[in-house]
Amino acid sequence: MTDPARDLALSHFQWIDGHADVWRIFRDPAALSGVVRGLAATFESEGITAVCGIESRGFLLGAAVALELGVGFIAVRKQDGLFPGEKITRRTPPDYRRLRHELRMQRASLTAGDRVLLVDDWIETGSQAASVKSMVEEGGSRWGGCAVIVDQTSESCRRKLDVRGLVRAAELPVWSPQR
Numbered sequence: 309m310t311d312p313a314r315d316l317a318l319s320h321f322q323w324i325d326g327h328a329d330v331w332r333i334f335r336d337p338a339a340l341s342g343v344v345r346g347l348a349a350t351f352e353s354e355g356i357t358a359v360c361g362i363e364s365r366g367f368l369l370g371a372a373v374a375l376e377l378g379v380g381f382i383a384v385r386k387q388d389g390l391f392p393g394e395k396i397t398r399r400t401p402p403d404y405r406r407l408r409h410e411l412r413m414q415r416a417s418l419t420a421g422d423r424v425l426l427v428d429d430w431i432e433t434g435s436q437a438a439s440v441k442s443m444v445e446e447g448g449s450r451w452g453g454c455a456v457i458v459d460q461t462s463e464s465c466r467r468k469l470d471v472r473g474l475v476r477a478a479e480l481p482v483w484s485p486q487r
Contacts, residue, residue, distance in 0.1 A: 316346075366428040457474050
């Protein structure tokens with residue numbers, strides 16, 4: 309049996325100048341809808357009460373998955389953008405490009421009864437997801453897991469963060485400079 313969300317993600321994936329690109333999913337309404345349904349389905353029976361996403365693609369996917377699950381959305385902002393109110397912040401360990409980010413979440417967006425799901429397009433090192441998990445727990449909520457389009461993380465990180473991807477990075481077409 310094939311997974312429609314997985315098939316949509318794979319058919320809309322491309323390499324551009326050696327960089328992985330999933331933006332074509334966002335341009336095709338059927339693909340976007342199918343991928344969002346697939347991401348939501350990975351956690352639909354887990355009692356999720358809120359979905360969070362890291363700017364920028366995490367905002368788009370997370371808000372859409374929140375609507376699909378019938379729950380609210382919690383924004384996780386990077387660096388300096390306007391974000392009023394008391395915040396929980398974390399400086400991430402280096403990501404796949406060796407960059408560190410300051411992530412911020414409004415403290416008032418978390419409640420003790422929440423089970424929070426992080427949604428994003430890709431996970432590799434897990435540095436940002438681990439930072440978000442820490443913020444969620446500091447805010448008194450429970451971590452629900454992480455739903456992504458492409459999972460490229462290690463098995464130990466996958467278990468620690470409960471990562472569920474539509475596609476494993478090893479399943480993507482190999483980049484070729486001739487493409």
